Amino acid sequence: MQHEQVFTYGAPQLKFGAGASDEIGYDLSVTGARTVLVVTDPGVAATGGPQRVADQMAQFGVVATVFDGSHVEPTDESLAAAVAWARENGPFDAFVAVGGGSSIDTAKAINLLTSNDGELMDYVNAPVGGGRAPEHPLKPLIAVPTTTGTGSESTTICVLDVLSQKVKTGISHARLRPTSAVIDPELTLTQPPGVTAAAGMDILCHALESYTARPYTSYERKQPHERVPYCGSNPIADMWSEKALHLLAGAFRRAVRDGDDRAARTDMAMAATFAGMGFGNAGVHVPHANAYPIAGQVKDFRPEGYPQDEPMVPHGMAVALTAPEAFRFTYEAAPERHLRVAQILDRDAPATDEPADQLPSVLVALMRDIGIPAGIGAVGYDESDVPSLVDGTMKQQRLLATAPRPVTEDDVAAILTRSIHLW
Numbered sequence: 001m002q003h004e005q006v007f008t009y010g011a012p013q014l015k016f017g018a019g020a021s022d023e024i025g026y027d028l029s030v031t032g033a034r035t036v037l038v039v040t041d042p043g044v045a046a047t048g049g050p051q052r053v054a055d056q057m058a059q060f061g062v063v064a065t066v067f068d069g070s071h072v073e074p075t076d077e078s079l080a081a082a083v084a085w086a087r088e089n090g091p092f093d094a095f096v097a098v099g100g101g102s103s104i105d106t107a108k109a110i111n112l113l114t115s116n117d118g119e120l121m122d123y124v125n126a127p128v129g130g131g132r133a134p135e136h137p138l139k140p141l142i143a144v145p146t147t148t149g150t151g152s153e154s155t156t157i158c159v160l161d162v163l164s165q166k167v168k169t170g171i172s173h174a175r176l177r178p179t180s181a182v183i184d185p186e187l188t189l190t191q192p193p194g195v196t197a198a199a200g201m202d203i204l205c206h207a208l209e210s211y212t213a214r215p216y217t218s219y220e221r222k223q224p225h226e227r228v229p230y231c232g233s234n235p236i237a238d239m240w241s242e243k244a245l246h247l248l249a250g251a252f253r254r255a256v257r258d259g260d261d262r263a264a265r266t267d268m269a270m271a272a273t274f275a276g277m278g279f280g281n282a283g284v285h286v287p288h289a290n291a292y293p294i295a296g297q298v299k300d301f302r303p304e305g306y307p308q309d310e311p312m313v314p315h316g317m318a319v320a321l322t323a324p325e326a327f328r329f330t331y332e333a334a335p336e337r338h339l340r341v342a343q344i345l346d347r348d349a350p351a352t353d354e355p356a357d358q359l360p361s362v363l364v365a366l367m368r369d370i371g372i373p374a375g376i377g378a379v380g381y382d383e384s385d386v387p388s389l390v391d392g393t394m395k396q397q398r399l400l401a402t403a404p405r406p407v408t409e410d411d412v413a414a415i416l417t418r419s420i421h422l423w
């Protein structure tokens with residue numbers, strides 16, 4: 001086999017800092033945009049942030065309409081309804097997403113399906129959907145995250161639940177990447193502690209998974225048309241991931257404990273952005289693959305800080321719940337990398353008897369401190385659920401292919417079983 005020698009790096013334009021969201025009207029006006037759709041969800045709309053962003057566009061002659069119907073953790077139904085609304089009320093010259101990953105991903109779907117014909121499921125990754133690639137370029141999309149988590153503002157993916165198949169999947173194409181990301185830490189101050197904790201675990205796992213991902217040089221050499229956004233760990237993604245971990249080490253517990261700690265909120269926002277730039281190019285693996293069925297097959301768990309009308313395991317929490325055991329499993333593929341990240345996250349952590357336990361032990365200590373449930377058992381799963389969760393994980397071959405060692409059904413079953421009670 002001829003080994004890969006090429007890696008790629010993509011990122012949107014970026015504006016970062018307190019007050020950055022006040023400049024969106026000006027930024028849009030110079031692109032010639034005159035009609036803009038601001039996409040958000042009801043919880044974020046209630047903070048007043050999206051309306052403020054919409055209002056300041058008027059002075060630049062930009063007419064903004066606010067759509068606050070994004071579903072928290074989008075579904076095929078919610079996205080189809082949002083697209084139908086936008087097709088009926090448009091056309092729009094540009095889109096601005098103000099919210100967490102749920103609002104940003106909803107805006108990506110609206111942008112895709114108002115710039116291209118066909119229906120949502122045509123574009124959803126195969127085999128769940130048709131895996132169709134957009135033929136036409138999309139309109140400008142400015143992503144303005146109000147959570148510190150997903151990194152969706154810099155990625156090429158839109159994540160959704162396909163309700164009829166009880167599976168979480170995505171639409172993935174380079175054209176989905178927002179044209180610019182405006183990260184204003186002031187907009188993140190109102191995040192409830194439960195959202196800060198779950199979304200923050202998403203940042204942490206993005207950084208850890210992309211840092212421990214299979215190296216890009218271990219793949220077979222690709223032809224130009226075969227290149228995908230996720231190319232495995234590489235020197236540029238590593239740099240972003242390491243820096244994100246340093247920021248998390250100093251800020252994560254503080255941001256959950258005191259939401260008004262502006263310095264901690266700013267560092268969390270920077271960590272989310274940096275980790276997004278890392279994982280958006282390197283990829284993620286086992287914890288994210290497990291998260292899809294853990295969220296998709298939800299029973300009756302209703303987390304604090306999230307809408308209470310439907311059961312859900314929020315994405316970041318679903319990722320976190322098997323992370324300690326997943327990294328115990330991947331340890332042998334790259335011991336030095338696992339030990340290094342444990343050291344960055346907590347340089348004072350006592351050494352464990354087995355080196356493979358070091359990162360799991362640092363993660364469990366953090367999860368306990370910030371109020372993440374004590375395993376998949378605490379969100380309603382027991383041993384009888386393991387086979388159907390394994391089935392769901394094994395469907396995420398795109399992610400499992402980025403793991404640093406081969407992952408069998410038995411491996412996944414062992415990771416899930418050990419994650420029922422983490423402490």
Ligand SMILES: NC(=O)c1ccc[n+]([C@@H]2O[C@H](COP(=O)([O-])OP(=O)(O)OC[C@H]3O[C@@H](n4cnc5c(N)ncnc54)[C@H](O)[C@@H]3O)[C@@H](O)[C@H]2O)c1
Pocket residue numbers: 041042043044047072073074099100101102103105146147148149150151152153155156157158159160187188189190191192195198199202305306307315316
């Ligand atoms: N596209 C990607 O690259 C990507 C990556 C990871 C996750 N995701 C997806 O993103 C979604 C999760 O996004 P998230 O974790 O950012 O949270 P979210 O967008 O689902 O929001 C979570 C809750 O927090 C509230 N909220 C958000 N910001 C707030 C603020 N500043 N003040 C008060 N309340 C606020 C929302 O109203 C909601 O109730 C999932 O669907 C997940 O699958 C996408």
